[in-house]
Amino acid sequence: MTLIRARWPLAAGLVAVATFAFAHGDVAPQAVNTDTLPDVGEEWLTENPYRAMEPEVFEEAIRVGASGYNQNCARCHGLEVISGGLAPDLRFLEAEEYGDEWYAERFQHGMTQNGITKMPAFGEILGQKAAWAIRSYIETRPDDRQVAEAAPKLTEMRDKLAALAEDPSGADVEAVKAELMELNAGFETLSGAPVADSAAAHAARVIDGSPEKFHEAAELISVSLSAAQ
Template sequence: MRFRAFIGAFLVFVLLPAAVVYGHGDAAPQPVDTTGLPPLGDAWVASNPYRNDAKLHDTAVEIGSRGYNSNCARCHGLEVKSGGMAPDLRELGEGETEDAWFITRVLNGATVGGRQKMPPFHGLLNQEAIWAIRTYIDAQPN
């Protein structure tokens, strides 16, 4: 009887929390379907091409929402509302300088004190997906 109690306690206090912790998967970057956005080419554009494009803005926000929620929300928060684990991206301004910082950070990731805080997405997400994510972030109220 004691052995059964031990096994029961082990399952509840050791395995169940482990299942909850790993329930979100391995946090590997997820591809983003950018159907609906025209190809931007191989050369990276300097600033967000969808910000002021009336025809593509809403499509970019929709695609960016999916991309953000599958790749960024686990650290930067749902609806871009940071819980403090990572920077609140709603505070990033909308200009060429901020776009340059954003694209550099997303492509190269971030390492602080020798620890990787954000994975690099270079080669994992195309620029249409990254700019769509940026458009989604810009569309969120502060």
């Protein structure tokens, strides 16, 4: 059974380290607010329930999952889920039941090796809704090579958003959103998920015409560019 999709020559190395992660030490899991997500029951599922729900529910799961991932997982698995090579690169977990089963088991029970906690058990602390929200975020990460290749366009877009944050007068918000979504459409996932949810898509959802949101959108793209370098 192949759980991690081998698409690059590097993938073999990623599979080899898929059972190793940084020790978490004394870092305590941080609670994730999942109030905006529908309940999925108490019994643990073996497949991501949000994947098959309405697009707006899945988008909200990704948003919640991004927060949960950054609070609890990024320290070991990397910003934008881009591993530094010691922790598993979770972007390669297939976005289907096989990958979900592996993920759910590890999320619930963690991992201990030679008496050392490599990954804490998050199941009872964070719960199932948070687990599948984080999974939704992970499986929709874009291919960082494609993000790097699109860096000139993303940088241009970031600078445009930063300029609009300074002076949003006359901004065509819908046109800016469309431009961001066009950029997002050029990215693929590494999990096999049909649609990537890149920083460009996130930025498109954020902007509302206000200077604060244009600034937030520009920062989202800056972080993505840094992670893809």
